[in-house]
Amino acid sequence: MRFQLKDILPPFLITLIILVVLEIVSTAFLPVMGIVRYRLTFYVLIILFMGFKLETPYLPVLILILSYVHSFFSIEGWAMGTLAGVLVCAIISYLRELIHFSSFILTIFVTQIFQIVWILIVSFMVYIQGGEFPYLVAKFWRFIPESIALSLFSPFFFSVLDKIWKKSGEGILRENT
Amino acid sequence: MKVLDSEQNRLKLVLNILVVVLSLYGVAKREMIYDETSQFENLLMDFFGPMQRSVTFLKRKTGSLLDYYVLNINASKENGQLRNRVDELQNKIFQLDEISKENKRLKGLLDFNTDVKGKKVLAQIVAWDASSDYKAIRINKGQADGIKLQSPVVTTKGLVGYIFRLTDNFADVLTILDANNRVDGIVSRIRSHGIIEGFSGNKCLMKYIGRTEAVILNDMVVTSGLGNIYPKGVLIGNVSRIERENYGITQYIEVTPSVEFSKLEEVIVLVSAEASKIKKEWEALDNSEEKE
Numbered sequence: 001m002r003f004q005l006k007d008i009l010p011p012f013l014i015t016l017i018i019l020v021v022l023e024i025v026s027t028a029f030l031p032v033m034g035i036v037r038y039r040l041t042f043y044v045l046i047i048l049f050m051g052f053k054l055e056t057p058y059l060p061v062l063i064l065i066l067s068y069v070h071s072f073f074s075i076e077g078w079a080m081g082t083l084a085g086v087l088v089c090a091i092i093s094y095l096r097e098l099i100h101f102s103s104f105i106l107t108i109f110v111t112q113i114f115q116i117v118w119i120l121i122v123s124f125m126v127y128i129q130g131g132e133f134p135y136l137v138a139k140f141w142r143f144i145p146e147s148i149a150l151s152l153f154s155p156f157f158f159s160v161l162d163k164i165w166k167k168s169g170e171g172i173l174r175e176n177t
Numbered sequence: 178m179k180v181l182d183s184e185q186n187r188l189k190l191v192l193n194i195l196v197v198v199l200s201l202y203g204v205a206k207r208e209m210i211y212d213e214t215s216q217f218e219n220l221l222m223d224f225f226g227p228m229q230r231s232v233t234f235l236k237r238k239t240g241s242l243l244d245y246y247v248l249n250i251n252a253s254k255e256n257g258q259l260r261n262r263v264d265e266l267q268n269k270i271f272q273l274d275e276i277s278k279e280n281k282r283l284k285g286l287l288d289f290n291t292d293v294k295g296k297k298v299l300a301q302i303v304a305w306d307a308s309s310d311y312k313a314i315r316i317n318k319g320q321a322d323g324i325k326l327q328s329p330v331v332t333t334k335g336l337v338g339y340i341f342r343l344t345d346n347f348a349d350v351l352t353i354l355d356a357n358n359r360v361d362g363i364v365s366r367i368r369s370h371g372i373i374e375g376f377s378g379n380k381c382l383m384k385y386i387g388r389t390e391a392v393i394l395n396d397m398v399v400t401s402g403l404g405n406i407y408p409k410g411v412l413i414g415n416v417s418r419i420e421r422e423n424y425g426i427t428q429y430i431e432v433t434p435s436v437e438f439s440k441l442e443e444v445i446v447l448v449s450a451e452a453s454k455i456k457k458e459w460e461a462l463d464n465s466e467e468k469e
Contacts, residue, residue: 027306087197
């Protein structure tokens, strides 16, 4: 368990820089390529990685900071992402013993499952705020290709984050069966 | 309790509760009318803005060059020198052609005819919102160029949206495709009022039009001028789908915006002197609701 802030800060800063670069790619590069309808929300992937890998008490604060940085690139704001992130990571912490990433396929599958949990939480929040059902249905149809693309990308992305957080030897992701 | 058996677990629980409460408060307090940024947010958004702008700029430029040169990659060696010369000249023509097209677009925008008194600020789109749930675009003009919160944004083809968030050099435009943006509109032919709301993909819904109103396909929908944000008579789009049931009091109307958002490059921001008045009116409305 990483408890000391000095252990967390350097890799977290690098992760923030990666997030900024990916957000710029997602908001500026993809739309110019003609992909206007769909967007890859990389910060969800980073928060899921942290939920899977980091057992630090500061995790909710890290999620808050990630969501805050994401809000510079989206009018979505920080609150909804933080709430969904903290709740998803709380669920992950209870299921951690059951989650194993022995292959790429499993990594993709588990990432997809927790993205579905994420969208359910966000949709519920949007609904109780007065969001209409057709809007949620449209949101769900957008979510399917976006989440599949992110899940397919997750094994590679997690292995990069593994190196940054020096987690490869600890056997949670892509561990040997 | 096992959860509270160590210092780490207690700290984790406290931080989780604190952050959840804070974010619940943030979600509850969030309003999708406009968003005022702090100095710190201003600074960071102005820092990231140029990066988004340069990526967009680079892609557009290299895309044009790639399209042009990659297609000509099979040029024969014998004609190499001549081809290079021709390429150079054609590239120049292509660039001039692009400049000419851009000039036409910009001229068109400047000729945009509206009753709004005040200045028109020409802006380029540098990025789209990071979340596909929100249909917002970032433009390369901000407070320093005289833009104000809730200023309407248009093109020659019609309405784009309004200024939702503002920094010194950049602004976020909440487009009419966003479900949080509601525009009071009129079906031009029969003068029926309705509310235009972003729906899905590139469509909007026109709500609250009575079932007996004789709306037909391709009817033009324009802004009514109510709501204090948009000027009257700006084209929003055309009716593209109508569903009338035997029951209910309204009909289902889909509107296709006249602006082609996927090909949007430049927009014009209409800055009227009334923009600050609008903000005060919203605040007065909020205050009166709180008193009640």
